[in-house]
Amino acid sequence: MSNYNKNPITFDYNNMLKDYVGNDGFTVEELKAASKDAVKAFKAVKAGRGLNMMGWTDLPYNQKEVVADIKQTAKEIRKKFDYFVVLGIGGSALGPLAVFQSICHLHYNDLPKSKRKGPKFYVEDNVDPERMKALLDVIDIKKTMFNVITKSGSTSETMTQYLIINDILKKELGSDAKNHIIATTSHEKGNLIKIAKEEGYKTFYIPDGVGGRFSELCPVGLLPAAVLNIDIKTMLDGAKFMDKRCSKSDLFVNPALMAATLQYLSMKKGRNISVMMPYADGLKLFADWYAQLWGESLGKNKDLNGNSCNVGQTPVKSLGVTDQHSQVQLYTEGPFDKVITLIGVDSYRTEVKIPNGCESIPSVNFLCGHTMNELITSEMVATEYALTKSGKLNNRIMLPEINEFSIGQLMMFFMLQTAYTGALLNIDTFNQPGVEEGKNATYALLGRDGYQEKAKEIKSKKEKSTDYII
Numbered sequence: 001m002s003n004y005n006k007n008p009i010t011f012d013y014n015n016m017l018k019d020y021v022g023n024d025g026f027t028v029e030e031l032k033a034a035s036k037d038a039v040k041a042f043k044a045v046k047a048g049r050g051l052n053m054m055g056w057t058d059l060p061y062n063q064k065e066v067v068a069d070i071k072q073t074a075k076e077i078r079k080k081f082d083y084f085v086v087l088g089i090g091g092s093a094l095g096p097l098a099v100f101q102s103i104c105h106l107h108y109n110d111l112p113k114s115k116r117k118g119p120k121f122y123v124e125d126n127v128d129p130e131r132m133k134a135l136l137d138v139i140d141i142k143k144t145m146f147n148v149i150t151k152s153g154s155t156s157e158t159m160t161q162y163l164i165i166n167d168i169l170k171k172e173l174g175s176d177a178k179n180h181i182i183a184t185t186s187h188e189k190g191n192l193i194k195i196a197k198e199e200g201y202k203t204f205y206i207p208d209g210v211g212g213r214f215s216e217l218c219p220v221g222l223l224p225a226a227v228l229n230i231d232i233k234t235m236l237d238g239a240k241f242m243d244k245r246c247s248k249s250d251l252f253v254n255p256a257l258m259a260a261t262l263q264y265l266s267m268k269k270g271r272n273i274s275v276m277m278p279y280a281d282g283l284k285l286f287a288d289w290y291a292q293l294w295g296e297s298l299g300k301n302k303d304l305n306g307n308s309c310n311v312g313q314t315p316v317k318s319l320g321v322t323d324q325h326s327q328v329q330l331y332t333e334g335p336f337d338k339v340i341t342l343i344g345v346d347s348y349r350t351e352v353k354i355p356n357g358c359e360s361i362p363s364v365n366f367l368c369g370h371t372m373n374e375l376i377t378s379e380m381v382a383t384e385y386a387l388t389k390s391g392k393l394n395n396r397i398m399l400p401e402i403n404e405f406s407i408g409q410l411m412m413f414f415m416l417q418t419a420y421t422g423a424l425l426n427i428d429t430f431n432q433p434g435v436e437e438g439k440n441a442t443y444a445l446l447g448r449d450g451y452q453e454k455a456k457e458i459k460s461k462k463e464k465s466t467d468y469i470i
């Protein structure tokens with residue numbers, strides 16, 4: 001579509017520099033000195049492109065056929081169904097949620113059907129029984145398409161959601177139940193693909209080299225987005241555009257490499273918290289997506305040589321301006337342990353004027369005649385000023401506007417930043433042994449065959465003392 005604002009997003013790191021933020025910042029000389037490590041990380045990521053767990057780098061380039069299939073399927077879903085529900089968790093849920101919230105109307109499900117561009121949309125990313133009941137209370141199962149998404153095809157939460165829904169569908173619809181489920185999973189590994197073949201579900205595949213948290217730009221995210229009439233081709237174009245901008249090893253030119261190097265240098269100084277603070281409600285869940293990407297990729301206890309390292313930066317999700325009234329006090333005056341990334345928007349998709357109406361009270365009247373757009377932007381600049389004044393490391397990403405092209409750019413920016421940072425830390429960015437440990441312990445606790453040893457291991461753990469439960 002030609003009317004998209006396709007300008008680049010920008011990464012402003014002025015306030016990571018000593019000249020602006022004071023002692024905690026870095027000098028340009030320090031950045032130049034880090035260039036050697038950055039080039040090494042860049043080369044490692046470049047060499048890994050498309051291989052092993054780096055299949056996500058190919059996604060903007062190699063999905064022509066699958067995109068056509070997704071768009072056709074989405075069109076049919078929009079015609080036949082009033083509800084579209086994603087069953088999944090982690091990377092299989094956070095990407096679809098982030099893109100939904102950023103592109104669609106902020107009260108999408110509350111809009112009348114004539115004003116929505118697709119079915120009502122829900123993502124069941126938990127196994128809280130109250131939430132499942134609540135979902136079933138608001139959807140009409142006969143008019144619902146369910147998209148079960150799991151790369152491993154065995155995640156307890158997702159398979160539980162599937163079992164419940166499939167049981168209800170079969171009871172209500174008999175043999176037509178299979179026309180209400182689409183599976184998105186690995187093409188050969190795991191249980192969901194076996195079930196999908198047996199039941200005859202329409203299936204989309206998650207490429208082998210694409211892990212959960214790097215999967216938004218494959219069918220995991222593209223199908224839900226297309227169902228919502230989001231322009232997935234433009235989203236992929238945005239990702240490609242960012243990928244090209246990050247094709248140089250010079251960190252002063254490659255924005256994701258500069259961002260990675262600054263985070264890496266900050267971690268070395270003990271700045272172990274990464275706050276993401278978008279000044280846009282549409283990006284609130286984008287911060288959730290980032291939190292998984294950053295936390296799960298970089299939180300590791302062994303480096304690639306097998307040495308113990310315990311690295312990572314704790315991601316914190318924040319929202320401007322809402323959290324100015326809860327978290328910003330801590331960010332400005334609390335410990336020097338954070339890097340704060342503000343995300344701003346040059347042009348919001350609407351403008352709301354603040355009307356006159358309080359001429360007699362000057363300390364309210366100053367707002368009149370301005371717009372909410374001016375207010376939110378001024379508050380971002382004010383927070384940035386306060387952080388910088390108190391010497392706290394911060395940087396700012398600006399989106400020309402929130403649209404498919406800028407969201408594609410933003411996702412690729414953060415995925416590349418994560419890959420570069422993992423390479424700088426010399427860790428495996430793409431595994432998640434800590435998550436697997438929890439998954440395996442769940443299987444053992446619920447008596448899954450093959451997990452008897454794990455069950456014994458859990459049983460042999462020192463019993464909790466009631467003395468310490470009050």
Ligand code: PA5
Nearest residue numbers: 090091092150151152155212213
């Ligand atoms: O990033 C990851 O690999 C994980 O967080 C997964 O997305 C999450 O555990 C869900 O896994 P799966 O898609 O196999 O059900």
